Amino acid sequence: MRVITGKYKGRHFDVPRTFKARPTTDFAKENLFNVLRAYIDFPSTRALDLFAGTGSITLELLSRGCPLVVSVEKDRQHFSFISAVLRKLDDPAARPYCGDALRFVARCREQFDLIFADPPYALPELPELPDRVMQSSALAPDGIFVLEHGDKHDFSARPDFLAHRAYGSVNFSFFRRPQVADEEE
Template sequence: MRIIGGKYKRRRFDVPKSFNARPTTDFAKENLFNVLQQYLDLEGLTALDLFSGTGSIALELLSRGCSRVVALEQRREHALFIRSVVRELGEERSLQVLQADVFRYLATAKGGAQYDFIFADPPYKLSEIATLPQLIHDSGLLRTGGVFVVEHPAQYDFSALSYFSERRVYGSVNFSIFALEEPEEAEEDSAEEP
């Protein structure tokens, strides 16, 4: 696994061969972060990485300037690996690893922390992928003005959702991008008396 940008650019970490994870390819990851620059300046932002797997995206976010990253990974072996990389980098205060089920976390998240950026890379066989964007929206985890990205197989189409922004395809990797816009301010004219 390689970090491709930011202060830890070119750092490599050996992922155990026993891992049953499908990390985002470097090509797709690089293109995703290029697209994200149109939406957010990651410097100083908070981020949540759901289904963190090897921690590749969480570490990339940290490397590119996020002040706080939370990586959620259900598998103990994977969570321990991410924690070991975080310790090696000396970033325990900036990157927190939670070993937890994503759907339970989303169900109990209301009123908790909010994030500027949320990324989800669920297992492609997971039947609940179709519900993730709405669950994220309803959870209140995404701060107004924030961006949510889900990596998913080609058969999913989220374009009908109100906060859907665009879809990007890189080989077999599909990213659907959602932007939670600031509420439109009332026009000054409508506030004025006739």
């Protein structure tokens, strides 16, 4: 696994072969971040990486200068790997969390400008993830939610849907939380 750009560009981290997680391919990851550049300013973006897996997206967000990146991973082996990589980087913006991503979102009191989720494609709750994120307080007003998923899902009918991109078998759906209407209007 390598970091594509930013302050950690070119850094390589060997993911153990025993991992169940499938890291997002470099091609898909590079294109994802090219799309995200149109929506967010990384140095001012507080980010949440759900179902962090290998931590690949977390590393790209940190490398691009996000002031806070919380990565949530339930699998203890994966969490230990992410934590070890983050210790090597010694980046104060990184905050790993070992726990269930769905519970984390439901209970989270912090707000994030960007939430990225790469759940197992077979996760029964995958179709509900946009609702769960939008109904939580975790995504800030005007915040972006990105869901990585297989090609069986189509979220384009949702009012908060922004865009869809497919790179081989990897699909990204982008959503935006509406701005809170000004109460004085």
